[in-house]
Amino acid sequence: xxxVLEKIWRIIQNSTSIKGPEKEGLLEDLSRLRKEQNAYDFKxxxxxxxxxxxVNILEATIEDLEKKNLEVEQANQKLSAQQEELQAQKxxxxxxxxxxxxxxxxxxxxxxxxxxxSYIASHDLKSPLxxxxxxxxxxxxxxxxxxxxEGQEFIQFIVSGVNQMSDVIQGLLQYAQIGNKAExxxxxxxxxxxxxxxxxxxxxxxxxxxKFVTDQLPRICGNKVGIIQLxxxxxxxxxxxxxxxxxxxxxxxxxxxxxxxxxxxxTDNGVGMSEEFQEKVFLPFQRLIGKKTPGLGIGLAICHxxxxxxxxxxxxxxxxxxxxxxxxTLSSILPEES
Amino acid sequence: MKTKSYQLTSIEELKETLSVINxxxxxxxxxxxxxxxxxxxxxxxxxxxxANLALVGCTTAGEIVDDSLHEHSMAVLCMDxxxxxxxxxxxxxxxxxxxxxxxxxxxxxSESFVKPGMLLMSGGLAIDAQRxxxxxxxxxxxxxxxxxxxxxxxxxxxxxxxxTHEKVTDNGAACLVFNTERVTLNGLAISGWKPIGGINxxxxxxxxxxxxxxxxxxxxxxxxxxxxxxxETKHDQLIGIQTNYPFQILRExxxxxxxxxxxxxxxxxxxxxxxxxxxxxxxxxxxxPGFEVVEQTIEGFKGLKSEAPDADALILFSCKGRHGAxxxxxxxxxxxxxxxxxxxxxxxxxxxxxxxxSAEEIEFHNETCAAVVLKEQ
Numbered sequence: 001x002x003x004v005l006e007k008i009w010r011i012i013q014n015s016t017s018i019k020g021p022e023k024e025g026l027l028e029d030l031s032r033l034r035k036e037q038n039a040y041d042f043k044x045x046x047x048x049x050x051x052x053x054x055v056n057i058l059e060a061t062i063e064d065l066e067k068k069n070l071e072v073e074q075a076n077q078k079l080s081a082q083q084e085e086l087q088a089q090k091x092x093x094x095x096x097x098x099x100x101x102x103x104x105x106x107x108x109x110x111x112x113x114x115x116x117x118s119y120i121a122s123h124d125l126k127s128p129l130x131x132x133x134x135x136x137x138x139x140x141x142x143x144x145x146x147x148x149x150e151g152q153e154f155i156q157f158i159v160s161g162v163n164q165m166s167d168v169i170q171g172l173l174q175y176a177q178i179g180n181k182a183e184x185x186x187x188x189x190x191x192x193x194x195x196x197x198x199x200x201x202x203x204x205x206x207x208x209x210x211k212f213v214t215d216q217l218p219r220i221c222g223n224k225v226g227i228i229q230l231x232x233x234x235x236x237x238x239x240x241x242x243x244x245x246x247x248x249x250x251x252x253x254x255x256x257x258x259x260x261x262x263x264x265x266x267t268d269n270g271v272g273m274s275e276e277f278q279e280k281v282f283l284p285f286q287r288l289i290g291k292k293t294p295g296l297g298i299g300l301a302i303c304h305x306x307x308x309x310x311x312x313x314x315x316x317x318x319x320x321x322x323x324x325x326x327x328x329t330l331s332s333i334l335p336e337e338s
Numbered sequence: 339m340k341t342k343s344y345q346l347t348s349i350e351e352l353k354e355t356l357s358v359i360n361x362x363x364x365x366x367x368x369x370x371x372x373x374x375x376x377x378x379x380x381x382x383x384x385x386x387x388x389a390n391l392a393l394v395g396c397t398t399a400g401e402i403v404d405d406s407l408h409e410h411s412m413a414v415l416c417m418d419x420x421x422x423x424x425x426x427x428x429x430x431x432x433x434x435x436x437x438x439x440x441x442x443x444x445x446x447x448s449e450s451f452v453k454p455g456m457l458l459m460s461g462g463l464a465i466d467a468q469r470x471x472x473x474x475x476x477x478x479x480x481x482x483x484x485x486x487x488x489x490x491x492x493x494x495x496x497x498x499x500x501x502t503h504e505k506v507t508d509n510g511a512a513c514l515v516f517n518t519e520r521v522t523l524n525g526l527a528i529s530g531w532k533p534i535g536g537i538n539x540x541x542x543x544x545x546x547x548x549x550x551x552x553x554x555x556x557x558x559x560x561x562x563x564x565x566x567x568x569x570e571t572k573h574d575q576l577i578g579i580q581t582n583y584p585f586q587i588l589r590e591x592x593x594x595x596x597x598x599x600x601x602x603x604x605x606x607x608x609x610x611x612x613x614x615x616x617x618x619x620x621x622x623x624x625x626x627p628g629f630e631v632v633e634q635t636i637e638g639f640k641g642l643k644s645e646a647p648d649a650d651a652l653i654l655f656s657c658k659g660r661h662g663a664x665x666x667x668x669x670x671x672x673x674x675x676x677x678x679x680x681x682x683x684x685x686x687x688x689x690x691x692x693x694x695x696s697a698e699e700i701e702f703h704n705e706t707c708a709a710v711v712l713k714e715q
Contacts, residue, residue: 035666038666039665039666039667042665042666042667043629043665043667046663046664046665050625050626052565053564053565053583053625054534054625055565056563056564056565057534057535057563057564057583057623058534058535059565060535060562060563060565061535061536061563063562064536064538064552065536
């Protein structure tokens with residue numbers, strides 16, 4: 001269109017028939033028209049270009065959105081698959097948990113039954129044992145003259161065996177009695193507990209001139225009887241298995257911040273023992289040094305049980321001829337809190 | 339303050355004009371010049387030195403004088419102003435970090451006057467203009483009015499220049515600082531560009547160079563979104579796209595700012611914007627919604643007219659992208675703005691503008707028409 005206007009403009013410009021103001025007016029009108037046409041052409045071109053760009057941008061946006069949508073769908077599918085897998089795993093875990101719970105219940109029942117059995121058996125065994133011992137002693141007293149030396153010796157064996165069995169039963173009874181968590185709520189000052197133990201073992205302590213080096217001990221919540229047994233058994237062992245030197249028992253403690261436990265270390269300068277007995281030593285009726293040494297081999301088993309009851313662990317470090325350290329932890333908080 | 343505007347088409351014409359410029363009623367001391375890159379800039383500078391006129395200005399992508407737009411010409415504004423009321427500095431960008439020269443400019447501005455105001459024309463295509471403005475503001479005790487633009491080069495996108503009577507540089511800024519207790523500066527920038535398409539994310543960027551958009555090479559996104567074929571990715575086509583369809587960077591509170599791509603790096607498949615962006619910035623492409631923006635812009639400057647009803651002169655920084663979008667209608671916009679004051683006006687088509695959108699703080703923009711009203715107190 002602008003080319004046509006250009007041609008007309010030239011024709012009029014070169015025309016000799018159109019003259020004067022008429023010519024000027026026409027040229028002026030044509031110039032204005034040309035400008036308007038140019039603007040119109042530009043607008044048209046611009047609108048078309050903008051439209052084309054807008055369509056492209058929108059198409060690219062849709063393309064990107066579809067791509068994102070596909071990605072989201074794929075992610076969703078992946079997520080669904082993962083959820084299904086998780087669900088399956090959850091089911092397995094739930095089933096396992098169920099089985100575990102059932103096993104725990106069975107275990108608890110067995111444990112309770114075992115404790116009950118041990119307790120009953122111990123009590124029920126004690127009574128006939130007392131009868132055997134009494135009648136054996138009565139037999140010895142009444143028929144001493146009629147029994148020869150060998151017969152009297154047999155009776156001695158009976159009494160000695162009965163006493164030994166009675167001690168074993170006593171030990172079993174003690175071992176079985178430990179384990180009731182409901183009794184862990186007592187607040188105990190371990191310094192006082194130690195004084196009580198020193199009174200219990202006063203005879204042996206004085207006899208062997210045992211020396212103690214002790215940290216200021218904390219207060220803990222726990223089972224009083226059990227804690228007394230724990231410390232008393234360890235001290236008793238330290239005296240029992242003393243070396244040539246005067247027995248020295250060191251008791252130290254520290255608080256483990258990260259685990260909310262107290263760690264105790266009871267060290268002696270006794271005969272020591274091989275660390276190969278690390279596991280065995282804490283089992284009931286294990287006597288490592290032979291039967292000449294007094295005791296049943298139940299003490300450390302009780303210690304182990306008491307420590308476990310107080311959510312702790314026990315182990316020992318020892319060097320034969322130098323001494324032994326028992327290191328154990330006890331929870332510093334109540335079982336309900338933990 | 340007396341002012342006169344000139345539209346000149348040659349150095350000879352400039353010499354002639356300057357030779358008779360001093361009259362009994364008009365003895366200018368300062369000239370602001372926006373010129374096409376087609377002239378010998380050194381010779382042009384010497385003309386003003388010989389005429390004993392302080393000079394400040396830059397090259398353009400189109401020159402505006404009074405109510406019309408010109409090409410391959412010089413827009414000259416001569417001002418009969420007390421030399422004590424202004425100071426000029428040409429700051430070279432010696433360092434890679436734009437922050438350092440920005441701070442030097444800020445210090446110069448602060449030391450010049452108690453209440454300064456500045457016109458800033460910056461050369462250099464790859465400079466981060468937003469950081470330049472921020473750097474200047476950071477080194478002044480309180481925010482100062484800064485208006486200006488990024489120099490052009492007739493859309494060659496090769497070299498742009500700033501100059502004063504002392505020097506011409508393609509890597510620096512020309513600063514004209516006014517004592518606003520003597521000469522007030524009131525400005526406003528208006529855009530009108532509208533977003534189009536979905537929200538994109540800048541996933542890799544260093545300064546003002548964008549490497550990845552939505553995890554895809556920025557150049558590829560650019561080509562795909564604008565539907566360019568291999569043949570169309572030639573220089574001219576790209577420049578048209580770059581200047582007409584800027585990124586609308588989304589900001590908090592529903593605000594946004596336009597950033598035009600200035601350079602395309604095919605080798606690294608990246609794009610340099612006129613100002614820095616951050617990785618994670620979200621943006622939409624934008625476009626002029628139509629020719630009604632011209633009317634809306636003229637209407638928008640009514641606010642500036644009521645704020646600064648009288649003027650001795652006007653400076654206009656109009657984005658080259660607006661010219662691309664509005665074509666001959668850009669003259670209507672210029673004419674409309676000029677008509678509010680009917681005073682000498684010069685301006686240029688720029689590659690970026692410094693000004694304030696309505697009551698917002700002064701920032702670097704693209705695709706705006708930014709006007710500054712100068713009035714002697």
